[in-house]
Amino acid sequence: MEVIILDTEREVAREAADLVAGLVRRTPTAVLGVATGSSPQGIYRELARRVAAGDLSFARARAFALDEYVGLPREHAESYHSVIARDVVAPLGFDADLVRVPDGLDPDTDASTDRYERAIAEAGGVDLQILGIGTNGHIGFNEPTSSLASRTRIKTLAPQTRRDNARFFSSPADVPAHCITQGLGTILEARQLVLVAQGASKASAIAHAVEGPLSSMWPGSLLQLHPHATVIVDEAAASELQLGEYYRYAYANKPA
Template sequence: MEVVIVPDAVAGGELIAETIAALLSRKPGALLGVATGSTPLPVYEALAAKAASGAVDVSRARICQLDEYVGLPAGHPESYRSVVLREVVRPLGLGEDAFMGPDGAAGDIAAACAEYDRALAEAGGVDLQLLGIGTDGHIGFNEPCSSLASRTRIKTLTRQTRQDNARFFDSPEEVPHHVITQGIGTILEARHLVLLATGEAKAEAVALAVEGPLAAVVPASALQLHPHATVVVDEAAASGLKLADYFRDTYAAKPQWQGI
C-alpha cells in the first residue's frame, strides 16, 4: 500500500485525475470504478477539465458504479445512478451506454447483485476503482464486520452512515436503509485501488485502515491485501498517521515515471 499526503483536496483530485489520464492513454477503453459523495468531486472536476482541454481522450472510457440504494427508482435525483450520470458521465461527454451499475429497483435484489458481479467480469474487470472511506472505516457500503471475501450483495446501513448521508436528502427519514454494494472481495479484484480521504473527520479511519491490523471491523483495512493500492490523503486526514513523515519521504523519493 502506498500513502500519498497532499496539501488539500484540490491537489488530491488533480493527482488522481492525472493517474486516470495516464491510464486512459495506455488503455483508452479502461473501465473506471467511481464513488459518490462529496470527497471525489475534485477528481471528477479535474478529469472533466482535462477532457475539455484535450489533455486526455475519454471518448472510449467506461464508467461503473460502486454501490446503489435499494428502493429508489433509477430516475430519483439521489439514486447513485443519477448522481454518477450527473457528476461523472455527462461532464466527461459520455453517453449512458458507457455506464454500468446494479439495479437497486429490481424485483429480485439477490439476482441483481449476482448479475452485476458477472457484468463486471464480462467487461474485463475494473482497471481503476476510486474509493472513499466512511468515518467508521467502511468502503463502498461494506459496513464494519463485513466479510473480507464478500461479493456484491445487499447491505443494511448503520445509523451513522444514514446520518452521514442525510445531507443529500430533504430529511434523514428519506435515506434508504438498504443498499447494493460491491463486496470487499469484488473491490479487491480491481487492478488499481485508489482511496481518497480528506478532512480531520476521516483521520481516525485512515489511520486504522493504513496502520492498524487487517480486521473486518475496519473494512478499508482490506486494502492492505491488494498488490496495487494507493491511499491519497490531505494533511487533515493524515493527522492520525504515526508514519506520516515516512510516507512523505518515500513519495518524495519515488521516481516520477512510476506514478502512483
C-alpha cells in the same frame, strides 16, 4: 500500499486524476470503478476540466458504479443512477451505454447482483477503482463486519452512514436503509485501487485503514491486501497517521 499526503483537497484531486488520466491515455478502453459521495468529486471536476480542454477522452472507456440505494427511483436526484449520470457520465463524456450502476429496484436482488458481478467479469474486470472512505471505515457500502470475501449484495446501512449521507437528503429518515454494493472481495479484484480522503473527520478511518490491523471492523483496511493500492489524503485526513513523516519522505524520494 503507497500513501501520499498533500497539503490541500485540490492537490489530492489532481494527484488522483493524474492516475486515472494516465490509465485512460494508455488504454482508451479502460474499465473504471467509480464512487459517489463527497470524496471523489474533486477528481471528477479535475478530469472534466481536462476533457473540456481536449486533453483527455473517456468516449471509449467503461465504468461500473460501486453501489446504489435500494428502493430509490432512478430519477430521484440522489439515486446513484442520477449522481453518476450528472457528475461522471455527462462532464467526462462517457458513452452512457458503457456505464453500469447496480439495480436497486429489481425485487430479485440475488439475480440482479449476480448479473452485476457477471457484467464486471465480462468487461474484463476493473482496471482502476476509485474509492472514498466513510467515517466508520466503510468502502463502497461495506459497513463494519462485512466479510473481506464478500461479493455484490444487499446491505443494511449503519445509522452513522445514514447520518453522514443525510446532507444529501432532507433528513436522516429520508436516507434509504438498504443498498446494493460491490463486495470487498469484488473491490479487491480491481487491478488498481485509488482511495482519496479529505478532512479531519476521516483521520481515524484512514489511520485504521493504513496502519491498523486487517479487520472487518475497518473495511478500508482491506487495501493492505492489495498489490497496487494508493491512498491519497490531505494533511487533516493524515493527522492520526503514526508514520506520516515516512510517507512524506517516501513520496518525495519516489524512484523514477
